[in-house]
Amino acid sequence: MGLSLYFTIRYGALDAGARGAMSEEGTETLEREDEGYALDARTVAAIRLAVAAGDSARLGELLEPLHPADVADxxxxxxxxxxxxxxxxxASFLxxxxxxxxxxxxxxxxxxxxxxDVLADxxxxxxxxxxxxLLEDLDPPQQEFILDALEDADRVAVERALSYPEFSAGRLMQREVVMAPEHWTVGETIDHLRANKKTLPDQFYxxxxxxxxxxxxxxVTLGKILSTKRSVKLARIQEDSFRxxxxxxxxxEVAYAFNQYHLISAPVVDDDGRLVGVITIDDAMTVLDEEHEEDILRLAGVGEGSLSDRVVETTRQRFPxxxxxxxxxxxxxxxxxQFEAAITQVVALAxxxxxxxxxxxxxxxxSLTVAVRALATKDLTGSNVWRxxxxxxxVGLINGAIFALVMGAVGLVWFGSIDLGLVIAVAMVLNLAVAALAGILIPVTLDKLGVDPALASGTFVTTVTDVVGFFAFLGLASAVLL
Amino acid sequence: MGLSLYFTIRYGALDAGARGAMSEEGTETLEREDEGYALDARTVAAIRLAVAAGDSARLGELLEPLHPADVADxxxxxxxxxxxxxxxxxASFLxxxxxxxxxxxxxxxxxxxxxxDVLADxxxxxxxxxxxxLLEDLDPPQQEFILDALEDADRVAVERALSYPEFSAGRLMQREVVMAPEHWTVGETIDHLRANKKTLPDQFYxxxxxxxxxxxxxxVTLGKILSTKRSVKLARIQEDSFRxxxxxxxxxEVAYAFNQYHLISAPVVDDDGRLVGVITIDDAMTVLDEEHEEDILRLAGVGEGSLSDRVVETTRQRFPxxxxxxxxxxxxxxxxxQFEAAITQVVALAxxxxxxxxxxxxxxxxSLTVAVRALATKDLTGSNVWRxxxxxxxVGLINGAIFALVMGAVGLVWFGSIDLGLVIAVAMVLNLAVAALAGILIPVTLDKLGVDPALASGTFVTTVTDVVGFFAFLGLASAVLL
Structure with a gap:
């Protein structure tokens, strides 16, 4: 096959050696194959050694091949x-x-x-x-210093971006946009890209x-421009359906849209529908990741939290x-x-x-976790909440009934009382049904009220199940056993 | 400003009308601005009405403007x-x-x-x-039918992909790759893209x-190719540092790499380092989202779980x-x-x-959630686990001490016993310290053993805290109060 045929490989063309070592059983070993990424322990140890020895050259050698994200890690x-x-x-490598x-x-x-001077550079x-x-979370004096270090044009741009509300598309977007008027041809577009080479953004699609x-x-996708003759008008190869x-x-919401609609980049517009910037999928992916982190930490009652926080900060975050x-x-x-008397008489209750x-x-x-996740992905809406x-x-009633049988039997065998077995069984069914109800309705209600359901649902739900559980079990026991 | 100047807008150039309605206070209202996406209740209601009336034309009208992802929802x-x-x-709109x-x-x-016939089309x-x-999760007879519906070349390609292990890069990648030999110029590259237009993938970057x-x-990025003169060699504009x-x-691991290193697309290679496909960021984003879903559901003891599962399935998932x-x-x-005697004497213990x-x-x-998340993002490693x-x-000891004071006081006031207050305080400090220890060490150990820490940690950790909590409190109480 000649080199000129190389270009696109339709499926199947270059498959020969690729699958030798692979089979269904391969799956098991995949999990641990992460040595390629991130920092391995050896590199970290070597860096510590270099630092301890004060060997700046060696430190540079070790840091140089690392990706900036790994150095940050x-x-x-x-x-x-x-x-x-x-x-x-x-400092000089930073x-x-x-x-x-x-x-x-x-x-x-x-x-x-x-x-x-290192910071300014x-x-x-x-x-x-x-x-x-970088600036968003810094104190004003630090912000001021960094702004002063920028060139005038950049400083203005950064200050403009900061004037948009935090966590809005305006903060996320790049202001460098590549655009063309409707009547241009592919050739005109390419010529203008070549002429404006210096000011093009690093990445655009x-x-x-x-x-x-x-x-x-x-x-118009860049792939389309590249594969179309110079004389063709952009209008003939453009995609009209876009967000x-x-x-x-x-x-x-931006991250949701990128994920739901498989966007690669999307134009950002002002109130008059005019183009003010562009958001690309890599920024959306970062936001999606942060949103997930927030959800998972909030569900566990950990406010923000990061491994590099100090003790005082962590204590303060966990305390509330x-x-x-x-x-x-x-x-x-x-x-x-309220049921002290019953417990004193039948200590099995305790x-x-x-x-x-x-x-x-x-x-x-x-139930709660499924609901919180479904609210985040907009799968749980007004139209299916009752279903x-x-x-x-x-589900709660069925599982409740099964565990009622099991625990009723345990109660009977352990404490030799049919009545106690019955009480435990009924309390179990009741509490599991209430748990399911609370697990859905509490997050849905919080969401309607504009509170993040991941943040507060857990506490409410376990309060409900604790109170209902103790009250049903001890109350029934008082009525039946005493 | 003439149209020909339109091309790249450096920051600040088109900012005039963009910020009128915006201010810091804007943040509050942003949360609820999701009407633009997903299905609103009105559309769903209209679709139900059309279906109930058997009005196929109206149903088509309603479905047509929706994105495929929204129809699926x-x-x-x-x-x-x-x-x-x-x-x-x-069926005809599917x-x-x-x-x-x-x-x-x-x-x-x-x-x-x-x-x-609809399915085949x-x-x-x-x-x-x-x-x-689509095929991965279907039963063999359904798989067979769909494979038969494909053209021969596509069928071979799909079967090859299915021969890679599930959840591997081989299943995720596109086999359509756009490549060029080292010695080509920009002009040769563009000419070949134009000549092979028909077989180019929909999206490539x-x-x-x-x-x-x-x-x-x-x-080489497409942007670079577009903005460079035809005579320039690819070697002069290529990026040599890539993964x-x-x-x-x-x-x-693929999703982690895309997120950590901000990749847009990455070549997939076989054991001999030869190109067999390419993975793009949108596929990686989908995987990242699924991984998060899995983590969050597993932490809550919900195996897989989706809102559209039926009752029997959901019951079976939750039961274990x-x-x-x-x-x-x-x-x-x-x-x-073991402490029944103590409880009978001092019912306050119960x-x-x-x-x-x-x-x-x-x-x-x-602690556990922070650890599980940090393991997933590779922020918790052998080199910092002890720290x-x-x-x-x-943190556990400090919070334990604070809550020991509070609960000691509650115990004293509520039950009028200094000893009881003391017992409760000591048990609290002990249990919170043990909770912190278990919350980190259990997921780290499971991870080392190759078990997903999100899956099993929760149960182990609460078992430890329940057993230690009850034992410390009731044991101390028996020693001090009786």
Missing amino acids: LLEQVDSAHRREILLLG TGDILSEIDESIREEVIEFLPQ AVRDLESDDVVD HVIVVDPRLRPVAY TIPVDQAES WLFVNLITAIIASVVIA VLMPIIASMGGNAGTQ VVRREVT | LLEQVDSAHRREILLLG TGDILSEIDESIREEVIEFLPQ AVRDLESDDVVD HVIVVDPRLRPVAY TIPVDQAES WLFVNLITAIIASVVIA VLMPIIASMGGNAGTQ VVRREVT
């Missing part, structure tokens, strides 16, 4: 003292790219510690949206076609949720206290009651 | 009976794109219900990687530069985790049973003991 993984040593010895990859939890610390390397990202008032009317993003839209939990646990205890509460809490968390509630409660 | 949100009605009336967007939970049902529309995605043995040596993906790498929880709850009860266990469970879940453990335990 390294700085996050070591403790504060080591971090300072690395920064002191390796590029803007590394700075913009560093987690916010240590960003301020790193920036404060850097020599000002690093920041001047960055594109304006990365500078914005579409040319946005605009009308004379700068409103986007279509887009624009309002500049004040929340970044979580534990405090809320304490209050709800005390409420549950007050319920138990032994068995945590089982009912725990099962309810677990079943509630299951989902019905399904969850039915 | 619609089919997922209605119940099974409605779904059949929509499919019966709207494209391959819609099929490939449909959640696996109802995919089989939809495919079984479709007329075979729909599938022929799709690119080979989408067909693979880079031309991969390969050596004579088809091994990738660099890549290749082994064809048998796990898709979760509730069963495991029952076992651990019974273990905790056995611990309590009232207060769930508080200790609940606080421990919550603190443990906090993280130290931090978590310190």
